[in-house]
Amino acid sequence: xxxxxxxxxxSVWAALCVLVLCWFYIFPGYRLPRDKEIVxxxxxxxxxxxxxxxxxxxxxxxxxxCCDPRRMFAVTKENSPxxxxxxxxxxxxxxxxxxxxxxxxxVQDNPLQLPLKKCAVVGNxxxxxxxxxxxxIDQADFIMRCNLPPLSKEYVEDVGTRSHLVTANPSxxxxxFQNLLWSRKAFVDSMKVYGSSYIYMPAFSMKPGTxxxxxxxxxLADTSSNLTMLFANPEFLRTVGKFWKARxxxxxxxxxxxxxxxxxxxxxxxxxAYGFWPFSVGLDEQPVSHHYYDNILPYxxxxxxxxxxxxxxxxxxxxxxxxxxxxCPGQEGxx
Amino acid sequence: MLRRRMGYTDPxxxxxxxxxxxxxxxxxxxxxxxxxxxxxxYGKNYIKxxxxxxxxxxxxxxxWTGPVNFSDDxxxxxxxxxxxxxxxxxxxxxxxxxxxxRELRQEIMDVKVLTMVKTSELFERWRNLxxxxxxxxxxxxxxxxxxxxxxxNAPAFLFTTKRNTPAGTKLRYEVDTSGxxxxxxxxxxxxxxxxxxxxxxxxxxxxxxxxxxxxxxxxGKEIDSADFVFRCNIPPINEKYSTDVGxxxxxxxxxxxxxxxxxxxxxxxxxxxxxxxxxYENSSVVLPAFYNTRNTDVSFRVKYMLDDxxxxxxxxxxxxxxxxxxxxxxxxxxxRAKRLSSGLMLVTxxxxxxxxxxxxxxxxxxxxxSGIFITHHYYDNVKPRxxFHAMPHEIFNFIHMHTRGIINVHTxxxx
Numbered sequence: 001x002x003x004x005x006x007x008x009x010x011s012v013w014a015a016l017c018v019l020v021l022c023w024f025y026i027f028p029g030y031r032l033p034r035d036k037e038i039v040x041x042x043x044x045x046x047x048x049x050x051x052x053x054x055x056x057x058x059x060x061x062x063x064x065x066c067c068d069p070r071r072m073f074a075v076t077k078e079n080s081p082x083x084x085x086x087x088x089x090x091x092x093x094x095x096x097x098x099x100x101x102x103x104x105x106x107v108q109d110n111p112l113q114l115p116l117k118k119c120a121v122v123g124n125x126x127x128x129x130x131x132x133x134x135x136x137i138d139q140a141d142f143i144m145r146c147n148l149p150p151l152s153k154e155y156v157e158d159v160g161t162r163s164h165l166v167t168a169n170p171s172x173x174x175x176x177f178q179n180l181l182w183s184r185k186a187f188v189d190s191m192k193v194y195g196s197s198y199i200y201m202p203a204f205s206m207k208p209g210t211x212x213x214x215x216x217x218x219x220l221a222d223t224s225s226n227l228t229m230l231f232a233n234p235e236f237l238r239t240v241g242k243f244w245k246a247r248x249x250x251x252x253x254x255x256x257x258x259x260x261x262x263x264x265x266x267x268x269x270x271x272x273a274y275g276f277w278p279f280s281v282g283l284d285e286q287p288v289s290h291h292y293y294d295n296i297l298p299y300x301x302x303x304x305x306x307x308x309x310x311x312x313x314x315x316x317x318x319x320x321x322x323x324x325x326x327x328c329p330g331q332e333g334x335x
Numbered sequence: 336m337l338r339r340r341m342g343y344t345d346p347x348x349x350x351x352x353x354x355x356x357x358x359x360x361x362x363x364x365x366x367x368x369x370x371x372x373x374x375x376x377y378g379k380n381y382i383k384x385x386x387x388x389x390x391x392x393x394x395x396x397x398x399w400t401g402p403v404n405f406s407d408d409x410x411x412x413x414x415x416x417x418x419x420x421x422x423x424x425x426x427x428x429x430x431x432x433x434x435x436x437r438e439l440r441q442e443i444m445d446v447k448v449l450t451m452v453k454t455s456e457l458f459e460r461w462r463n464l465x466x467x468x469x470x471x472x473x474x475x476x477x478x479x480x481x482x483x484x485x486x487x488n489a490p491a492f493l494f495t496t497k498r499n500t501p502a503g504t505k506l507r508y509e510v511d512t513s514g515x516x517x518x519x520x521x522x523x524x525x526x527x528x529x530x531x532x533x534x535x536x537x538x539x540x541x542x543x544x545x546x547x548x549x550x551x552x553x554x555g556k557e558i559d560s561a562d563f564v565f566r567c568n569i570p571p572i573n574e575k576y577s578t579d580v581g582x583x584x585x586x587x588x589x590x591x592x593x594x595x596x597x598x599x600x601x602x603x604x605x606x607x608x609x610x611x612x613x614x615y616e617n618s619s620v621v622l623p624a625f626y627n628t629r630n631t632d633v634s635f636r637v638k639y640m641l642d643d644x645x646x647x648x649x650x651x652x653x654x655x656x657x658x659x660x661x662x663x664x665x666x667x668x669x670x671r672a673k674r675l676s677s678g679l680m681l682v683t684x685x686x687x688x689x690x691x692x693x694x695x696x697x698x699x700x701x702x703x704x705s706g707i708f709i710t711h712h713y714y715d716n717v718k719p720r721x722x723f724h725a726m727p728h729e730i731f732n733f734i735h736m737h738t739r740g741i742i743n744v745h746t747x748x749x750x
Binding site: 181182183184185188211214215218219221222 | 602603604605606609632635636640642643
C-alpha cells in the first residue's frame, strides 16, 4: 500500500518535471533584446540597403535543401497521390489520408511561373498605414498577402491593389463567414477583390481547419470563380518551421508572414517585405496599430513575432531581402 | 504458516463477497441475462411483426401468381365473378349514379378495415369499380373540406410564415417534443410574408406519388394539364419518365434525409443540388424543417443556397403544428403511423387548396390491382424502413375517399 502510494507520488513528480522541462523548452530563459532596443537598432541602420546576390543564392540553396518550396509548397496531385498520408503540422498526432474526395481538389502541379523576378510580401502590420507604399508594391511581379487583408479604397494608397497569392486562415472563415455553412455569398463576394490570384490555405495544419478550407474550395468552385485554391503542404510548413527554429525563432507556430517570406526567398530573385512590424511603437515614436486595418491582438503565446522580425532584420542587413519599414520613397522624390 | 495464511485470507475473502471482482462478475452476469432476455423477447416480436407485415402487405403474393387461384375465395365469389365477366363484356364506362356502380361502391365501403379482407379481394373490388366513371360528390367533398379546414386550415398554417409565426415565437418541433426553436430574426427573415396559396384557389390539382404503379401509365399529358402539380421528394422527371409522370411541377417536397445522404448536408458542394432543382422549372420547394432538430440546419441551408444562387424559387417550411394536426386528423380516420408519408401531407393540403384532387402513383402494394408485381418507386426499388410509414393504410384510405367521390385515384393507364 505504502509502496503504491509512493509510486503514485513519484509519477506526479515526474510529470511535473516533464512539464517544467517543456515549459523551458517552449519559453526559454534567454530573451530577445527589448522592443525599444530593436527599434533603436532599426533607426540606427537607416534606409541604406545593398543587394547581396550571394546571400540570396545561399538562402535559396538552404531553403531548397531543407524544404524544396518549388515542389512542396502546395499540396498537388504530383506530390500527394491518393493514399498519401498528410501529417498535420499544427497537431500533435493527426493525419489525413488523401482519398477520392480530396484528391480532385488539388492542383495538378506547381502552378507558379518560375522563376519569379521581383516579389513583394505584404504583411498586415499597422506600420503600413500612411506609408504610401501602394505604388511600390504594385510594381512587383508577384505579390503575396496574408490572411485575406482588406484592399478597399481607403487602403489602396498604402497597400496597393494587385495580388497574386493570398493566404487565408481557416479561423477567418470560421469567424467571418460562419464556417461557410450558411450563406456563402458574402465570402464569394469578398474574394472578388483578389482578382484571379491563388488562395493559399493551410487546410492540413490544424484539425478544425480542414473542413472550412475544403468548404472554401467548394464555395469558390460552385460559383465558378477565377480564383485558384492551393492547399498548403503540411510537410513544407513543418520543414520551414524547423528551418527557422534552428535560427532562433521559438514559437508554437510561425506566422503566415514568415512562411511567405521563406517561400519568396526560395522562389524569387528579389524579395521585398512590407508591413512587417510587430511593435506597438513606430519609428517616429508614434503608436502603431497591430494591423493596418484594425488593432485586434493575436493570441499571446502563439506567434513569436519580435523574434521573427529580428531574423528578417538580419536578412535585411545582410542584403538577402529588403524590408520596407516606414514610408516608401514617393515617385516625386518626396520622403 | 497455513493457519496464518488462512487467518489472513479469511477476512479478505469474506470481504470479497461484495468486493470488486464479484461485483463485476454479478454485473456482467446481469447484463448478459438482460441482453439474452431482450434478444429473446424482441427477436420473437420482430418475427411476429414481420409476419404481420407480410400478411398485411404481400402475403397474397402466392395467391396472386395468376387469376387461377381465385377458387379458394368466400361464398360471395360466384356472384361477383359473374358480374365481373358481365362488366368486362360491357366494355365501357358506367354512369356514376347507375345502380351497378352504386353496388360496386358499396362493396368497397363494406370493407371497413384493411385487414378485414384479403388484399386480393380488395384489389378485385377496386378493379371492378374502375368501369364506373368517377364523379366528384359535392356534398361529401364540401363536408370533408369543412372538417379539414376546422382541424388543419392549410391556407393559413401549411407553411411557417411571417404572419403565423412572428419573431420571438418558440416553435415546437414535431417529434422532438423537448426541442424548441426560438424564432430569431435570422430565421424569421427566411419565412414568406404570407401563405402563397388561398382556399380552393386551383381548379384541378394533381398529386404525384412516386409509386411504381405510375410506370408505363402514359399519364404525363394528363398530369401536365392539371392546374397545380404536387410532387414528393424531388423525384426524377427527366425524359426517361416524363411520358409517365409529366414535367409540370408547382410544389415539390424535399426530405432532408435525401440532402443528407446524397448531397452531404450541403456542407460541401452545392451546385449539384442546385442543378437538380433546376429540373423543376418554377416549382416551389417545401421542407419539413421543423420535423426534428436534425432537419432544421439542412433545410435552412437550402434556403441560403438558393439565395446565394439568386434563385427566385420559393422555399417553404411545413408548419410543425399543421403536420401534427394532420396526423391527428388522419389517426381518427384510421391511418396510424409513426409518421405520415409526405404524399398524404400533400393530398391533405391539396384538398384545401384545390377544388378537384387527382392522385397518380399512389399505390403501396407489391403488385398492381391486376396482380402484376411493380417496383416500389417508379425510378428505383428501394424499400423504406419497415414500420415507419403506414402506406397500405393510407392507400386504403384513398380508395375509400375515391369511392366517396372526394378524390380521384388513378391506378390504371391513362388514355
